[in-house]
Amino acid sequence: MFDEIPKPLGSLLCLLLLLIPLSSSTLPNRPCASSGAANAFPFCNSSLPLLTRAESLVSLLTLDEKIKQLSNTADAVPRLGLPAYEWWSEALHGLCTNGPGVLFNGSIRAATVFPQVILTAASFNRTLWREVARAIAEEARAMHNVGQAGLTFWAPNINIFRDPRWGRGQETPGEDPLTVSTFAVEYVKGFQHEDGNGGLMLSACCKHFTAYDLEKWNGSARYTFNAKVTEQDMEDTFQPPFKSCITEGHASCLMCAHNQVNGIPSCAREDLLNQARNDWGFEGYITSDCDAVAIIYENQTYSSSPEESIADVLKAGMDINCGTYLLRHTKSAIEKGKIEEKDINRALLNLFTVQLRLGRFDAEQNNQWFNHLGHTDVCTENHRNLALEATRQGLVLLKNENEFLPLKGQKVESIAVIGPAGNDTDILGGDYTGIPCRPVSILEGIQDYIENTIYVPGCQNVSCNSTFGFDLATDIARNSDYVIVVAGLSLTEETEDLDRVSLLLPGKQMELVNTISGVTKRPIVLLLIGGGPIDVSFAKENKDIGGIIWIGYPGEVGGQVLAEVLFGDYNPDGRLPITWYPESFTNVPMSDMNMRPDPSRSYPGRTYRFYTGETVYKFGYGLSYSNFSYKFLSAPDKLILSLPSIELFHISKIPDYVRTDGLDHVYIKDISSCQDLKFSVRVSVFNHGGMNGAHTVLLFVRHRSNLTDYPVKQLIGFERVHTNYGETTEVEIFVDPCKHISVANKQGKRRLLLGAHVLMLEDLEHEFYIQA
Numbered sequence: 024m025f026d027e028i029p030k031p032l033g034s035l036l037c038l039l040l041l042l043i044p045l046s047s048s049t050l051p052n053r054p055c056a057s058s059g060a061a062n063a064f065p066f067c068n069s070s071l072p073l074l075t076r077a078e079s080l081v082s083l084l085t086l087d088e089k090i091k092q093l094s095n096t097a098d099a100v101p102r103l104g105l106p107a108y109e110w111w112s113e114a115l116h117g118l119c120t121n122g123p124g125v126l127f128n129g130s131i132r133a134a135t136v137f138p139q140v141i142l143t144a145a146s147f148n149r150t151l152w153r154e155v156a157r158a159i160a161e162e163a164r165a166m167h168n169v170g171q172a173g174l175t176f177w178a179p180n181i182n183i184f185r186d187p188r189w190g191r192g193q194e195t196p197g198e199d200p201l202t203v204s205t206f207a208v209e210y211v212k213g214f215q216h217e218d219g220n221g222g223l224m225l226s227a228c229c230k231h232f233t234a235y236d237l238e239k240w241n242g243s244a245r246y247t248f249n250a251k252v253t254e255q256d257m258e259d260t261f262q263p264p265f266k267s268c269i270t271e272g273h274a275s276c277l278m279c280a281h282n283q284v285n286g287i288p289s290c291a292r293e294d295l296l297n298q299a300r301n302d303w304g305f306e307g308y309i310t311s312d313c314d315a316v317a318i319i320y321e322n323q324t325y326s327s328s329p330e331e332s333i334a335d336v337l338k339a340g341m342d343i344n345c346g347t348y349l350l351r352h353t354k355s356a357i358e359k360g361k362i363e364e365k366d367i368n369r370a371l372l373n374l375f376t377v378q379l380r381l382g383r384f385d386a387e388q389n390n391q392w393f394n395h396l397g398h399t400d401v402c403t404e405n406h407r408n409l410a411l412e413a414t415r416q417g418l419v420l421l422k423n424e425n426e427f428l429p430l431k432g433q434k435v436e437s438i439a440v441i442g443p444a445g446n447d448t449d450i451l452g453g454d455y456t457g458i459p460c461r462p463v464s465i466l467e468g469i470q471d472y473i474e475n476t477i478y479v480p481g482c483q484n485v486s487c488n489s490t491f492g493f494d495l496a497t498d499i500a501r502n503s504d505y506v507i508v509v510a511g512l513s514l515t516e517e518t519e520d521l522d523r524v525s526l527l528l529p530g531k532q533m534e535l536v537n538t539i540s541g542v543t544k545r546p547i548v549l550l551l552i553g554g555g556p557i558d559v560s561f562a563k564e565n566k567d568i569g570g571i572i573w574i575g576y577p578g579e580v581g582g583q584v585l586a587e588v589l590f591g592d593y594n595p596d597g598r599l600p601i602t603w604y605p606e607s608f609t610n611v612p613m614s615d616m617n618m619r620p621d622p623s624r625s626y627p628g629r630t631y632r633f634y635t636g637e638t639v640y641k642f643g644y645g646l647s648y649s650n651f652s653y654k655f656l657s658a659p660d661k662l663i664l665s666l667p668s669i670e671l672f673h674i675s676k677i678p679d680y681v682r683t684d685g686l687d688h689v690y691i692k693d694i695s696s697c698q699d700l701k702f703s704v705r706v707s708v709f710n711h712g713g714m715n716g717a718h719t720v721l722l723f724v725r726h727r728s729n730l731t732d733y734p735v736k737q738l739i740g741f742e743r744v745h746t747n748y749g750e751t752t753e754v755e756i757f758v759d760p761c762k763h764i765s766v767a768n769k770q771g772k773r774r775l776l777l778g779a780h781v782l783m784l785e786d787l788e789h790e791f792y793i794q795a
């Protein structure tokens with residue numbers, strides 16, 4: 024269909040070259056900017072449908088020109104005024120240079136570093152999530168406008184944080200499918216700023232599709248790892264975030280991962296890529312992760328030649344390759360008959376459609392507010408305040424022995440800050456961090472409250488493999504009123520291409536904490552930095568440790584927020600979005616993708632939904648300076664299914680499940696037909712404590728019987744509310760049983776169990792029945 028240029032177009036083309044000189048100021052960036060362009064090129068005619076415009080553009084390109092569009096660094100086509108384009112820009116929690124598209128070398132020299140995603144997630148505040156994404160997008164668009172960034176960004180990372188060792192878990196919203204799905208939707212909506220007609224301010228990308236969450240472990244590496252995933256786990260753990268990101272967030276990009284999924288490279292999983300396009304309505308482009316095509320032949324030896332790899336991915340539905348592999352081998356793939364030009368045209372249509380939705384070729388429309396963003400819209404006071412909010416709302420208070428914190432109203436003459444990260448601003452961002460506007464270290468934050476604050480590192484760095492420096496730290500600690508020990512992780516322990524091997528504090532950090540806490544006048548405060556869970560069992564029990572705070576990677580305002588919390592100017596309210604496992608969990612092979620436990624091989628299962636072993640802190644754990652209590656104001660006692668829409672199975676006929684309570688468990692066959700089951704739960708939250716504060720209500724459900732294969736419990740809704748001291752706030756949580764209470768069977772089909780279910784708010788329970 025696009026193999027040859029239709030005749031009228033061909034002649035128009037010649038005409039155009041005569042009529043419109045390529046003025047260097049406008050045309051190289053916006054081929055359709057001049058008034059005559061729409062006459063000459065149908066692709067410049069904005070009255071035409073996007074697809075028609077994209078088809079027209081494709082039809083103008085030669086094969087060689089087309090091939091040069093298939094890399095993240097796409098070539099210019101000067102004869103059409105088509106500029107070169109770098110597809111790869113990154114903006115996970117602020118603009119950063121992990122991709123070549125973002126540059127800090129022009130009029131913009133820094134951008135707001137928001138906290139790493141795992142901390143922002145801990146706020147469980149949808150509004151905040153969207154506002155942060157919107158702010159990042161404003162800075163991104165400003166950078167684009169001044170020529171320092173692209174329009175297509177490869178965030179968010181919405182893989183489930185399945186194993187506590189995962190080096191990139193920090194980039195994700197945690198382990199719970201509902202939380203991750205909700206975050207994905209808010210991020211993409213806030214970031215893309217889609218108008219009613221498919222127009223985009225920027226493009227966001229749901230990555231890494233799919234079942235990607237291992238960097239390097241015991242000989243397995245992400246480039247060659249074959250994730251063996253059951254249909255059941257795929258349906259109710261790994262895919263929900265991607266489905267939401269597309270169906271509700273309308274993401275315009277999907278990135279296929281390095282790893283294989285059940286023996287087939289992710290970028291060659293035609294069935295899964297088709298599912299996204301056909302079943303979920305994905306309209307956008309699919310990029311490979313970087314070099315994810317090259318490795319199919321070179322490292323996975325899945326294909327037997329480079330050309331076959333090209334065929335595998337283009338026929339599966341991938342559109343663009345991060346890397347140069349397609350540039351190098353697509354021509355010969357055609358020559359060898361592995362693919363046809365139409366396979367390339369298909370990909371180009373997706374790529375150009377996204378470009379057109381971004382308005383990249385058209386004249387800049389000045390009535391669009393985002394075209395006016397520039398260097399004064401980066402590092403703004405508003406964005407800084409939002410970064411402060413994100414860090415405040417995410418920080419988690421893990422221990423507060425005898426209400427040791429806050430240090431308010433107590434006479435604090437001197438404070439010692441001990442730990443290698445205490446005076447380090449580089450550490451605050453975690454991975455995918457750019458250049459911060461005005462970072463505040465932990466030390467500086469505390470110094471703003473207490474002038475007499477002394478810093479000693481104790482260890483040379485986070486690896487802390489020497490006790491050299493302990494003596495000085497001990498002396499300082501002994502003579503200070505209060506002591507904060509800054510411990511935890513850094514990118515030398517967990518990052519892209521680097522998983523942890525232990526969940527304990529690195530090196531001799533534990534020894535440092537215990538040594539210091541043994542000599543101080545009062546209990547110490549232990550501050551934990553890092554994305555992954557840390558086994559700090561030793562510190563939970565130790566009475567010399569009065570408080571434990573987890574601050575994730577708090578972004579550039581970390582020091583200020585920590586001080587606000589220490590001194591009671593902010594009442595902490597974050598909740599852990601991941602289970603904190605004990606060190607013994609490292610016996611579980613990281614490469615085992617099963618979510619569900621298997622007692623026959625002592626496999627404990629993963630995440631709060633399936634793991635029933637010991638924890639250091641549970642998913643959703645987090646203290647406040649106040650105490651909150653709940654009441655169910657209203658919740659259903661019975662949900663009745665209308666019979667015609669369902670097919671019933673008696674549990675006795677389904678050997679997967681073990682009947683334990685005498686009820687007949689029945690499944691609904693077609694879960695899309697249970698719309699009429701939607702309900703809401705109203706809850707009151709009373710604040711007993713001495714401070715006003717926010718609180719996240721986490722509503723879980725479990726089936727009353729303990730069924731194998733079924734989650735122990737499942738988060739079905741959350742709502743963050745502010746409640747003043749001595750007052751009550753009411754919240755309403757909406758539940759869609761099809762979406763939230765259903766669980767996949769072994770074949771990966773959604774099922775809803777009938778019978779007794781229990782709604783859970785901490786220790787408070789409410790039983791209800793689903794009946795047919």
Ligand SMILES: *[C@@H]1O[C@H](CO)[C@@H](O)[C@H](O)[C@H]1NC(C)=O
Nearest residue numbers: 061062063065068069070071
């Ligand atoms: C643009 O497309 C519309 C709709 O097909 C058509 O009516 C119009 O003439 C075209 N404009 C130009 C300048 O070709």
Ligand SMILES: *[C@@H]1O[C@H](CO)[C@@H](O)[C@H](O)[C@H]1NC(C)=O
Nearest residue numbers: 123126127128129130170171
């Ligand atoms: C910034 O760096 C890019 C890539 O190295 C270069 O092309 C560009 O000219 C530089 N811009 C400035 C203002 O130095």
Ligand SMILES: *[C@@H]1O[C@H](CO)[C@@H](O)[C@H](O)[C@H]1NC(C)=O
Nearest residue numbers: 240241242609610611612613
């Ligand atoms: C790591 O790999 C080795 C060799 O393949 C294997 O013997 C060992 O059991 C693995 N370790 C774990 C914890 O699975």
Ligand SMILES: *[C@@H]1O[C@H](CO)[C@@H](O)[C@H](O)[C@H]1NC(C)=O
Nearest residue numbers: 244246247317318321322323
């Ligand atoms: C993949 O194989 C190529 C060619 O043998 C090699 O150069 C490269 O280092 C390998 N990459 C990985 C990630 O193993």
Ligand SMILES: *[C@@H]1O[C@H](CO)[C@@H](O)[C@H](O)[C@H]1NC(C)=O
Nearest residue numbers: 446447464466477478479480
């Ligand atoms: C903290 O770090 C800064 C910047 O590296 C350095 O100038 C300062 O001396 C350090 N402060 C202390 C108390 O070590």
Ligand SMILES: *[C@@H]1O[C@H](CO)[C@@H](O)[C@H](O)[C@H]1NC(C)=O
Nearest residue numbers: 483484485486487488489515
């Ligand atoms: C940490 O410090 C030690 C010296 O105590 C040094 O050998 C090591 O290279 C440092 N590690 C990192 C990651 O900087």
Ligand SMILES: *[C@@H]1O[C@H](CO)[C@@H](O)[C@H](O)[C@H]1NC(C)=O
Nearest residue numbers: 484486487488489490515530
């Ligand atoms: C400390 O760790 C670094 C690497 O992180 C290593 O190079 C160094 O040899 C270690 N030093 C000791 C004393 O173990």
Ligand SMILES: *[C@@H]1O[C@H](CO)[C@@H](O)[C@H](O)[C@H]1NC(C)=O
Nearest residue numbers: 426648649650711712713714
């Ligand atoms: C919160 O409750 C605990 C246990 O019931 C109690 O010891 C503590 O004093 C309460 N704290 C506040 C701030 O009300």
Ligand SMILES: *[C@@H]1O[C@H](CO)[C@@H](O)[C@H](O)[C@H]1NC(C)=O
Nearest residue numbers: 635683684727728729730735
């Ligand atoms: C289900 O398991 C919970 C703990 O996991 C236990 O307290 C309860 O008694 C069990 N219920 C049934 C019906 O076996």
Ligand SMILES: *[C@@H]1O[C@H](CO)[C@@H](O)[C@H](O)[C@H]1NC(C)=O
Nearest residue numbers: 148150151412717743744745
């Ligand atoms: C949620 O975040 C927004 C944006 O920061 C904030 O205005 C709002 O107060 C937060 N909600 C609660 C209950 O904390």
